[in-house]
Amino acid sequence: MTSLYVREITREEHLAHLRRSPDVSHLQIPEWGGVKPDWLPESIGWFEGEPTGGATGDVMVAAALVLYRPMPGTRRYLAYLPDGPAIDWRAPRLERWLDPLVAHLERIGAFSVRIGPPLVVRHWDPATVAAGLADPGVRHLRELPPAGIDGYALDAAERLRRLGWRPCEEDDDSGDGSGYSSGFGLGQPRYGCHIPLAGRSEDDLRDALAPHWEQALRTSESADITVSWVSDYDLPEFHRLYTATAAHDGFKARPLDYFQRMWQALNAEDDDRLRLYVAEYENEVLSGALMINVGSRAWHSYPASGRRGRQLRPSSALLWRMLCDALASGAETYDLRSITPALTGDRLVGRLHFKTGAGGRAVEYLGEWERPVGSQGRMLQRALGVYLGRR
Template identity: 40%
Template sequence: MPITMSPAATGLSLRALSPAEHGHHLRGRRAATDAGLGGVSFLQSPAWALVKEGWRAEGVGWFGADGRPAGAALVLFRRLPGVRRSFAYLPEGPVLDWSAPDLAERWLAPLCAWLGERGAFTVRIGPPLPYRRWSAGTLKQAVGHGRRVRDVLPDRVEPLGAAVADRLGEAGWRRCQDDAQPRFVLEVPLAGRSLDDLWTGLNQEWRRNVKRAGRAGVRTDVADAGALPDFHRLLGVTERRDGFRLGRSLAYYERQYAALNADGPGTMRLYTARHGGEILAAHTLIRSPDGARAWYQTGASADHRREVRPSNALQWRMLCDAHGEGASAYDMRGVPTTLDPGDREFGLLRWKLGTGGEVVETLGEWELPLHGTVNRTLHRAVQGYLARPRGAATAQHPPRERER
């Protein structure tokens, strides 16, 4: 797709946003989010730029003729070694009206031109839209040897997600096969539901485990940054037990906690579950800038006294808090797509499905190499650079489906 349209020709102008302007616009997007026009991810918050090391970040906004912001994006730039051009990445963004029929021409083409002027040779976006949904009941019935979520007829195909996929494809964008963010997530709907509805939505095993934790005297609390070392220690225990490594240091979580909460107190929280005065589990929760969504980001638990079910108690507390603060959805982030009980990862999917939530396939990530022989060559080079094994400690985006 030739990127030839100027911002003026589309009726929208683009310019850099200050963090204050950017944050103000995102906080005012709740009505558009509730209308299903596209959500606001914490990965699009200007505060996220302070969390990511090794990337240069810039906020950009679309403005109408009246001078009011109509959309915004956090762009992360990464320069390839030895070259002067950059890979431009918009994690779970941009934030705009995805229902616009002139999406590619009026919104994305000017963005790509603007990024090209700033040295980008490839643009990767992650439209924050659902594409297909499967209920817990549907997937429970489909469990079997060799089965995967994609093998099962979804309960719902989202019209807007399907339309945007078509529009992106027609405009030359290509769906990525190596999404940095999880394409399949577990979402618990909260809007229009009471706490009783959420409780009865849990399966019997979850309800039994939450009650068991209460009888055993497990106490859940929201801790401050002083408990992050305990959380990180338990995360190491969890990684060794479950056979994965996120490669994130204590300093990473301290930086994340400080940056997100400086943007808005309570944006990131650390929940702990204590038994006999000892922290047995600790989970992090992040709220979206517009308040519409809460994410369970990372969880950690001890190897001992697992019979008192601290993780179930924590999740129930986090669900209740998200509901009480008006979130419309509780997002448990990535899930494996296997439905085979013989696969080790099936246990994580089963655990999350116990909340009564649904598996949501998002639209995933899409790329567009900007035109020119040099840029196409750099595009191929960046695919090899980002795909090569680099060790857990330096991985660009660790596998979030392992974060329980």
């Protein structure tokens, strides 16, 4: 079996690879590096052969985006590959892919590596989730029978453990439980929601709506809610709704310039990477959301709504229009992003009800994993945890 090595690649090389293999997360395209100014981005590639002074003739078989965050007061970095890398996770020898990655990151100065294997371990059909929500005795998705379990993903988890990786949700062993990821804004959701689009028609999608969702959509249609695909000129109005949503749901809102930077970065190479949709009633914007398009997937991101006009169900009209547009553009999956796995006692249960009612299946990812690098890796992980615990 041919060995692999990892080296830095140019943005153009990365984009060329994505044109051949486009189905990666939007967090793994080179444009995403421009969205995160506090991180240092690097595009890397896996090549078959042996590194010989930066050979250019070897074949690139995979690519990834790495985000580096410096450890305060040092020249060492935390290296993060969100929703990645997009390698052959079903390969019998994961070390063939991961060891060259760690070796490259160690040369750069990483003291810790964090990855997010893009693998779904379990999924649950919408009807199963609805039954769980209606049963007060069921408190968590894991208590429901899954519609499918991916044995390859479970096997990947065991192989990661044998190679020295550990799940990030496990407590760190610094003794104080402070961890370190939250201070860097890390962490992709462990549970998500997907609406399959491949091979389906708009009528199929409508027939799959839960009764409460169909009624909400009819309400918005009767009220003549208008949904439009708009431009970055409307980002300030969207941000107004987004900050209201943040205040209501209790999370910290990102500033307007974050979304303006996202628009510029993601649409730099392809002006259809990022779309903004708004739902209006009598010329007043009531709801909005972003759609990110990469390969065969569309992501429903940063949904926002105000308190006015909720009885008209503008969010249902908004999602339905975006879902139909994604279907028409050839997307095979509509990703509704994060959900809570808790079926009772969680303030986000309403979102779970909304997303699965739209026909989304609940999914559990393999989660994020980390590994210390070098002789000082574990010590620096602990030091960073202490530092952030005092901030």
